[in-house]
Amino acid sequence: MESATPTLGHAQPPKVLKDENGALIFDSTMMRNASEIPKEFLWPSNDLIITADEELNEPLVDLAVLKSEDHEAIAHAAQLVREACVKHGFFQVTNHGVDQELIDAAYQEVDTIFGLPLERKLAARRQPGAVSGYSGAHADRYSSKLPWKECFSFKYAHIDPSHSQILHYFISLFGQDLRSSGIVYQKYCDAMKELSFAIMELLAISLGLDRLYFKTFFEDGESIMRCNSYPPCNNSSLTLGTGPHSDPTSLTVLHQDQVGGLEVYLDNKWFAVRPRLDAFVINIGDTFMALSNGKYKSCLHRALVNREVERKSLVYFVNPKEDKTVKPTKKLCSSDEERKYPDFTWSDLYEFTQKHYRADVSTLQGFIPWFIAGKPSNY
Numbered sequence: 524m525e526s527a528t529p530t531l532g533h534a535q536p537p538k539v540l541k542d543e544n545g546a547l548i549f550d551s552t553m554m555r556n557a558s559e560i561p562k563e564f565l566w567p568s569n570d571l572i573i574t575a576d577e578e579l580n581e582p583l584v585d586l587a588v589l590k591s592e593d594h595e596a597i598a599h600a601a602q603l604v605r606e607a608c609v610k611h612g613f614f615q616v617t618n619h620g621v622d623q624e625l626i627d628a629a630y631q632e633v634d635t636i637f638g639l640p641l642e643r644k645l646a647a648r649r650q651p652g653a654v655s656g657y658s659g660a661h662a663d664r665y666s667s668k669l670p671w672k673e674c675f676s677f678k679y680a681h682i683d684p685s686h687s688q689i690l691h692y693f694i695s696l697f698g699q700d701l702r703s704s705g706i707v708y709q710k711y712c713d714a715m716k717e718l719s720f721a722i723m724e725l726l727a728i729s730l731g732l733d734r735l736y737f738k739t740f741f742e743d744g745e746s747i748m749r750c751n752s753y754p755p756c757n758n759s760s761l762t763l764g765t766g767p768h769s770d771p772t773s774l775t776v777l778h779q780d781q782v783g784g785l786e787v788y789l790d791n792k793w794f795a796v797r798p799r800l801d802a803f804v805i806n807i808g809d810t811f812m813a814l815s816n817g818k819y820k821s822c823l824h825r826a827l828v829n830r831e832v833e834r835k836s837l838v839y840f841v842n843p844k845e846d847k848t849v850k851p852t853k854k855l856c857s858s859d860e861e862r863k864y865p866d867f868t869w870s871d872l873y874e875f876t877q878k879h880y881r882a883d884v885s886t887l888q889g890f891i892p893w894f895i896a897g898k899p900s901n902y
Contacts, residue, residue: 575792575793579789579796615803637675637752658673672751686709724737740843766825772808773841774808777804785836815851
């Protein structure tokens with residue numbers, strides 16, 4: 524396997540902008556036209572290993588079977604999910620019930636958000652320790668190995684009497700200018716909740732549990748919606764859109780555009796995940812891995828940057844209620860099988876990833892000693 528070795532050449536990278544705290548400001552307009560990239564965006568060669576010329580052989584699961592009474596078809600779909608989750612935790616779903624026009628509208632609003640003037644995006648910056656708001660290259664948290672992307676994230680409570688929480692958030696942040704964006708993402712998150720609950724039913728069946736077990740566990744939770752924009756980069760072989768990591772959340776529901784760039788690490792190789800217009804990519808996160816007592820895998824993955832065109836994605840991270848105890852049901856722990864993880868809450872793991880640890884493939888393994896030690900602040 525070849526490695527990409529950073530070579531800066533003789534041209535000078537653009538002078539980066541800094542905020543009042545000294546954090547880099549990601550000006551996507553300036554960066555996409557730069558002949559060289561700032562050192563903050565360079566990644567080590569071991570993270571830039573070239574992709575195997577193969578696609579991940581993840582199953583394509585037809586979710587329509589859940590609405591049928593065809594028990595054989597449901598069992599087959601559950602078996603496909605089980606085999607994928609035991610091996611790498613990734614699969615795709617079709618016939619998911621999410622209207623294509625709604626998906627297209629969500630992508631259009633990605634353009635609206637990231638097309639705002641830089642000063643308006645910076646005014647909506649995510650605050651330290653918070654999840655909601657704008658982030659340019661996560662430079663508010665890190666100073667090296669920065670991802671070549673912009674993000675906009677916001678929370679979505681599964682139970683919301685007003686049915687307009689996202690709309691209210693957009694108006695509070697941007698005023699009436701982005702009211703239509705709030706309306707679109709309110710509808711999109713509503714659709715994602717229903718889709719994720721359907722997937723939870725299939726996961727429960729695949730683990731031999733009551734069909735509604737996980738749906739009930741997550742019904743009062745609070746998920747995270749994130750819009751991603753990966754601008755083109757003239758030196759795309761030297762940087763990454765998202766570095767190698769596993770998701771600390773429970774379940775990820777991703778729609779990627781047709782540019783491609785998502786890759787999964789398996790058997791010491793990076794495999795591409797094929798973009799499918801009519802499908803969502805599903806992957807298991809660390810929290811669900813703990814819920815399954817390690818039976819289902821939270822796998823290392825990354826996102827590449829394209830040299831010529833922007834890549835966009837829509838990501839919905841499913842989480843339980845912050846104070847709910849994460850522990851596997853006894854049905855998943857046989858008498859001769861040890862518990863792999865201690866009981867914890869999602870708020871504990873979230874605090875660890877936001878304040879003490881940069882998510883990678885060992886997030887959960889790093890979290891456990893920190894948690895057992897009483898959550899020391901200097902970890």
